[in-house]
Amino acid sequence: MGLIKWLNELSYRINPKKEFHPKTGAKIKHVFTLGGKDYYQLENDVQISEVRFAFLRQYYSEMEMRMTKESMIEFCEAIKKACNPPKGQSIEIGRIDRLADEMKDRAEWLVEPDSLFRFASVIYFTLDEDITGYDEKYNERKIKLFKKKDLMPILLERLKNEQLGLLSMSVEDLQSYLEKAKAMAEQQRRFSEGQSS
Numbered sequence: 001m002g003l004i005k006w007l008n009e010l011s012y013r014i015n016p017k018k019e020f021h022p023k024t025g026a027k028i029k030h031v032f033t034l035g036g037k038d039y040y041q042l043e044n045d046v047q048i049s050e051v052r053f054a055f056l057r058q059y060y061s062e063m064e065m066r067m068t069k070e071s072m073i074e075f076c077e078a079i080k081k082a083c084n085p086p087k088g089q090s091i092e093i094g095r096i097d098r099l100a101d102e103m104k105d106r107a108e109w110l111v112e113p114d115s116l117f118r119f120a121s122v123i124y125f126t127l128d129e130d131i132t133g134y135d136e137k138y139n140e141r142k143i144k145l146f147k148k149k150d151l152m153p154i155l156l157e158r159l160k161n162e163q164l165g166l167l168s169m170s171v172e173d174l175q176s177y178l179e180k181a182k183a184m185a186e187q188q189r190r191f192s193e194g195q196s197s
Helices: 003-014 050-065 069-083 093-107 113-123 136-148 152-161 171-192
Strands: 028-034 037-042
Touching (some): 028 152, 050 069, 050 113, 069 171, 093 171, 113 136, 113 152, 113 171
Antiparallel strands (some): 028 037
């Protein structure tokens, strides 16, 4: 290891809130500390790796649809099942109509909570994270930490100020809204699986 590289790594260990990522050299900014770890964001979003960008695009799309890919598949499977009942049973028109209404309602939500956490897992990283890719297992643990440590107020404040144009609502109102959306999503999931709501 060269002397300059060694000094750079030593510098990061002494003062982790640096301006450049130690592995890629990309300019970064400290965003928050959670669970004893500092989280950063790229200063220039154009520097995101191609692999990480693919996940960012997918999760942003889910945020726009107000539905995760898994939720969309669950709804589609439930509709197909209701359209194609076992022999001797009727097509469940009422169930199909309700599922369609649930999907329509989702399209009107401001944001879907799980998609928000997944999106955040791409944008925010620790210095020991490999930001040239996106390790799904590592980020699942990170998402669980985000949920457990209640990162929602931080995310809502950042979204309010930066990305989704939610400027007319207070962070408290957004958090209350998202708690209701989370409960509605769980109720919709149970209904799409055939459980009573």
